[in-house]
Amino acid sequence: MKITLHTIEMPLKVPFQTSYGTYYKRESIIVEIEDKDGAIGWGECVAFSEPWYTEETIKTSYHMLKDFFIPHILQHHITAPSELNRILASYKRNNMAKASLENALWDLNAKRQNNSLAALFGGVRKEIQVGVVVGLGETKEMLDQIHAYVEEGYNRVKVKISPDRDYTLLKEIRNEFPILPLMVDANSAYTIHDIDQLKRLDEFNLLMIEQPFGDNDFLDHRVLQEVMETPICLDESIHSLEDVKVAVALNSCQIINIKSGRVGGFQESIRIHDYCKEHNIPVWCGGMIETGIGRAGNIALSSLPNFVIPGDVSASARHWEEDIIYPEITLRNGKIDVPTSSGIGFEVNRNQLEKVTVYKEIIK
Numbered sequence: 365m366k367i368t369l370h371t372i373e374m375p376l377k378v379p380f381q382t383s384y385g386t387y388y389k390r391e392s393i394i395v396e397i398e399d400k401d402g403a404i405g406w407g408e409c410v411a412f413s414e415p416w417y418t419e420e421t422i423k424t425s426y427h428m429l430k431d432f433f434i435p436h437i438l439q440h441h442i443t444a445p446s447e448l449n450r451i452l453a454s455y456k457r458n459n460m461a462k463a464s465l466e467n468a469l470w471d472l473n474a475k476r477q478n479n480s481l482a483a484l485f486g487g488v489r490k491e492i493q494v495g496v497v498v499g500l501g502e503t504k505e506m507l508d509q510i511h512a513y514v515e516e517g518y519n520r521v522k523v524k525i526s527p528d529r530d531y532t533l534l535k536e537i538r539n540e541f542p543i544l545p546l547m548v549d550a551n552s553a554y555t556i557h558d559i560d561q562l563k564r565l566d567e568f569n570l571l572m573i574e575q576p577f578g579d580n581d582f583l584d585h586r587v588l589q590e591v592m593e594t595p596i597c598l599d600e601s602i603h604s605l606e607d608v609k610v611a612v613a614l615n616s617c618q619i620i621n622i623k624s625g626r627v628g629g630f631q632e633s634i635r636i637h638d639y640c641k642e643h644n645i646p647v648w649c650g651g652m653i654e655t656g657i658g659r660a661g662n663i664a665l666s667s668l669p670n671f672v673i674p675g676d677v678s679a680s681a682r683h684w685e686e687d688i689i690y691p692e693i694t695l696r697n698g699k700i701d702v703p704t705s706s707g708i709g710f711e712v713n714r715n716q717l718e719k720v721t722v723y724k725e726i727i728k
C-alpha cells in the first residue's frame with residue numbers, strides 16, 4: 365500500500381466570512397491510498413488553516429497523519445475502514461485527520477467491491493436536496509447572493525450571524541424573501557448572556573439556529589432551547605456519538621449537523637445518523653468548504669434516510685472556478701444526483717490536482 369498526501373491551495377470564488385474571520389483561499393490535504401493492485405481511494409482532510417472551528421489545523425493534521433496514523437496502518441496492513449477505527453481509537457481525537465484516511469479507505473473498499481459509497485452506506489435516495497451558505501458581508505451583497513442562489517435552484521439558504529449582525533440583517537432578508545427556507549449559523553459567537561437577543565430571532569420563522577454557544581455548552585444550549593421556539597442545531601459540539609447522546613439526553617438541541625471530518629469518519633457519521641433516527645432527531649450534512657472529493661462523500665452520506673433537511677452540499681461552482689473532480693458537481697432542479705458508479709462516484713482530475721498542489725509527499 366502506498367499513501368500520498370497532496371497539500372493543496374485553492375482560491376475561493378467569493379471570500380467566505382464568518383463570525384471568526386474571512387477566508388480567501390482553502391488550504392487542504394488530499395489523501396490518496398493505492399493498494400498493491402493499483403486500486404486508488406481518495407479522502408480529504410477538512411481541517412482549516414487556523415484552529416477556530418475545532419482545535420485541528422492543516423499542519424496538526426499533517427503531523428498526525430504522517431507521524432502516527434499512516435505508519436500505524438502501514439505497519440498493521442489495515443485495509444478495512446472498521447479496522448482503522450479500532451486501531452486509531454488509541455489516539456485521542458484529531459478526528460479530521462483520522463477521517464481523511466478513513467474516507468479514503470471507504471472509497472478504496474467500495475471500488476474494490478465495484479459498489480458506490482452510497483450503496484455501501486445503506487443510502488436510499490437517488491438525489492438529494494441541497495442548500496447553500498451565504499457568508500457575512502454587506503447586506504446588499506448578501507441579498508444579491510441569495511437572489512442568485514435561489515435562481516440557481518437552491519431551496520434552502522443558511523446565513524452566518526454574529527451578535528452585531530443578526531436581527532436587522534434577518535429583518536431585511538425576510539422582507540425580501542418572506543417564505544424562503546432560511547436558517548442561521550452563529551459558530552459559537554454568543555453566550556448565555558445573549559439569550560434575550562437570541563429570542564428575538566424567533567420572529568423570523570427560521571428552520572434552525574446552528575451552534576449559538578460554545579462547543580462544550582450543552583447545558584447552556586438546553587437553557588436556550590427551553591425558551592426559544594426556533595430549533596437549535598448543534599455543529600461544533602458534536603465530535604462523536606457520545607456527544608449526541610449527551611445532547612439528546614439533555615434536550616440541548618432538536619437537530620444535529622453531521623460532518624464526517626468532525627466526528628472522525630463515515631462510520632461514526634452513520635452511527636450518529638442511526639441513533640438520531642431512532643430518537644426522532646432529524647440530521648443534515650454540513651459542509652467544510654470541501655473540494656469535490658469531500659463533497660462526494662457528503663452526497664453519499666446525505667442519501668441515508670434520516671438526512672431530511674437539505675445540507676450544505678452545494679455544487680462545485682459555489683466555491684471553485686474549477687474543481688479537482690470530473691464531472692463537476694452540478695444542480696439539477698435544485699437537487700444533486702447521488703452517483704451510482706463505484707466509490708465516491710467521481711474521477712479525480714489529476715491535471716487540476718497537480719495545478720493546485722503546493723506540496724506532495726509519498727509515505728510508504
Ligand SMILES: O=C(O)CCC(=O)C1=CC=C[C@@H](O)[C@@H]1C(=O)O
Nearest residue numbers: 382417497650651652653654676
Ligand atoms: O461548505 C460550505 O459551502 C459552507 C461551509 C460552512 O458554512 C461552514 C464551514 C465551516 C465553518 C463554518 O463557517 C460553517 C459551519 O459551521 O457550518
Ligand SMILES: [Mg+2]
Nearest residue numbers: 549574575599
Ligand atoms: Mg456550522
